[in-house]
Amino acid sequence: MNRFRSNPQSSLLVLWCLILFIPSIAIAERNGTKVVSVETNASKEETIASEQKKRSSSPLTAGSRGNDFRIRITHDKSDESTFKLELQAIHSAKSSTTSLDQRINSFIAPITDTISSIVFWAPAVPNLQLEILSESVKDLSFSPEQQQDRILLEVLPGLTIENLQEQLLKRSKHLRVIGELPKIRPLENRAGSKNNWRSAANGKFVVPSQSTVPAVVLWLVFGAIIFTLYLRFANFRYFRLAIAIVRGKYSDPTDQGEVSHFQALSAALSGTVGLGNIAGVAVAISLGGPGATFWMIIAGLLGMSSKFVECTLGVKYRRFGKDGRTYGGPMYYLRDGFAKRGWRQTGKVFAIFFAVMCVGGSLGGGNMFQINQAFAQFVNVTGGPQDSWAQGYGWLFGLIVAGIVALVTIGGIRSIAKVTSKIVPLMCGIYVLAALVVLVVKINELPGAFALILREAFDPQAVTGGFVGVLIQGFKRAAFSNEAGIGSASIAHSAVRTKYPASEGLVSLLEPFIDTVVVCSMTALVIVVTGQWEVGASSFAEGVSLTSDSFESVISWFPLLLTMAVLLFAFSTMITWSYYGLQAWTFVFGRGRHADLAYKLIFCTCIVLGSAMSLDKVIGFSDAMIFAMCFPNLIGLYFLMPEARRELEIYQGEIHKGRQPTSE
Template identity: 55%
Template structure:
């Protein structure tokens, strides 16, 4: 075994044992007392009735998504087939054509402190394909929120919650389009081809082009802090913690050989994560473009099997969804159950409006920023409209939508979904356990990239700073599986929520820039058809 890897494991082991000795609980209590005000502010709920309260951050997300949907003339609907064709590679020749009728416009920010190497290679260099960028971003979104979050949602709000979940997913497609177009447009590319992108860069460069350079730098710095915190907690510790609980349950619960040995599971996961993330986005994309399609196909196939096996109940299930959609319980379940529970635990399930996905998409090989924005709008559709809806239908058909389940936590909700599948496929809980571990693994490696981009923005792009971050990330994998750091995870979830604030301000201001990019790309497609 590699000597460096052995040293790495020896470093993690005492950290894991330390976390097992109860010190984590004391740290958690102190940390919770110090950061409770921030968590309470981000998760403040506005009461509407005695039964319905909604987190305030829900409003800018939904209102922003609705605004983008109409500002871009229903791009989430009319651009859907074009997006699929881009992923299929139908328009790849646009990237290579030299005598094109639509001439590539010079970058508007070449004199705005852009990286000189970006100016030289922008438009024809990147690190990953459209499909790899899509799967890398999807790997961070398709996960526990699709399984646990949906179970909690339909338990709180009934079957009608599913309707509001689908609406949120469709609207979120427009937000994702905007932020990922900007991610490509304002990225930095080093001389060696390494890409640095995301809200940090389009907030600084984009807002400077609007005469708001000072505001842009402040918003970018705030976002970078939030994305680092979110990567350690919601994108790391929470994922491995929930995966371990399901593995422990499937191997015997309290009688499992893993009981009380979360640190062992954490070390294995940390080593696997470390091996992947050391290679950067190219290595991450090579892993996710295999794991994500596999996970989604397995999960959707199993869902379809349960649904088809109970085909006589499909009509009644959809009637429950539509009849319950506009009842007070349905609205509460949709808004609080999915759009809040799902977002708190999996960044609104699809992360639309949060800005994180634009970091992965910015690494794509393209000269048209809007092309990747259109690819990105498929994410909320796959994540929320397809995968989450499948989970909801399985729960509804198998009769697991009951008010008694409304108080379940995420780990218990996963077991509820597992039981729903087990009622039709006796051995599926074992497959689901593997899927959840893969969901957690893929989410962690993608969020490590998100967090590192924020880290590099704040502390520089040196190899030393890169390895400091990646080592810290792997240490948090072990801590997350071994400890019960509720306050730390709650704080990091609040940071993921808070990422939306600086990001959404930038998206609204820069929407006209996105429209210019969209028109340029659509003109290129039209010219291709005519030539």
């Protein structure tokens, strides 16, 4: 480590070699090889390489080599004798010619999949409200993960492959039926569920759907509960004081730091408010029902306490450079806070691990995922995936955005805060206003929507299965949206001008409230009152469409506004996470012009790569890197939370004594 600090030029050379090496491999020809990704029920992928250079365009039948489809069965509540069969088609490539975007994606995909499977290990929880027909082929049990093409058919029990094939081929000439679909017969109700089906055929079976519980979500929610109880519900008791601090009532412009309380809050919010509030909420409601909204709000309120602890410690343990720049975040309170307790080596290990994951998170969720979705929206606006002139030119779109991001990030946190303090309030305000318009128009539906949310949050028939699934979806969305407990926000809040760490800790607790309780809840209410939640969405792409359709049912021009919101939120998130990543990078490699330049070059290169990669690969890498940060961070918060409470008592005492300067 010291070697990198003392010789940043050598590290810069190594990193540049890596940057040049990755695209060169991605561009290399793979003559005669077609790569097909198949998702298994463990959310991993089995990569199948075929030596056939071209595929026949003739209709594909059972047993032939070609495209697969996956099957989902759900019961039709309106007709006891009917169930829905959902077929998810996987199309093969039309040609062996691949674009630069496809080559980049095929090279990086195995890496992102491996990282994601490790971080997001998730034990399954039974959820008997939905049944899935799984296919067992070559020792792989395929479950219906989200894919691009879906075919919904109304069918009767007793369906066989013979009477289904004709319907399939009418919709697609590029399908392969895996084996035979046997007769399906209903079983007796179990655990209050009406949707239990089973196949008698060998290698095919119907299993209850399961809600996976990522251990990282439980880790975050458990920490939020502990901090809320330990701080005696400070997230509620000091809410009004937090608003007063943001408004500048207790500010002193002579305090050491780089940005104001409001600018720090805006910068941190820009790193969390974005696509998760728009698409993620739609997916959560589709999978967990309207009741997920209730648990999402509860998790958001609890997360306020986690934010307070980490941001208070971030300010307390921050450092100042000779040039006046601020350096703070979990890296510093993990290292120095543990050192005070005699755990110097443990603190260093935790700090370095966090910093490495933070750099990865800045390149993934704070970079590649954002540009990927921004480009997807740009393609939709310019004609859609089939007709847009931009399709296949994601790298060019990323190159342009990389240049704009570079211009803003040159100025550091001051420049970033100035931009985000204008973008975030504007876009949040417009989005919430649009939601209020929809709710006013649908005001007669509001009482029923609230009743539905509360009823499904505590559905007595689903306590043994469905209740758990609803709760998980709500908690998962809140954790993935506001990032409370991750530690990233404390990096931005550490740059604030203040001499009292708890003052910024109180400001930071507003972040989960705005992100989850306000913005996410508004999205959820709009989706519920318009009835769009019944349509369903299981992927981010579908979530964007579902949210857009919900607003469009009242505001015809909302899709245009949504596109602008996605682009601006993506941009603001990228510039904020570039700062997070840079702070972590300098912690590992040392401060200096060469270290800064090396990171910024890598960050801008990843913008180009992210715009060309497929969404599922980007999501896997993005989430894995960001949520790996919470493991060392929360351990540190558990041991250091007494210091956060002590700082709160000190600050409260100063205000009561009248010593805290005010702007009035």
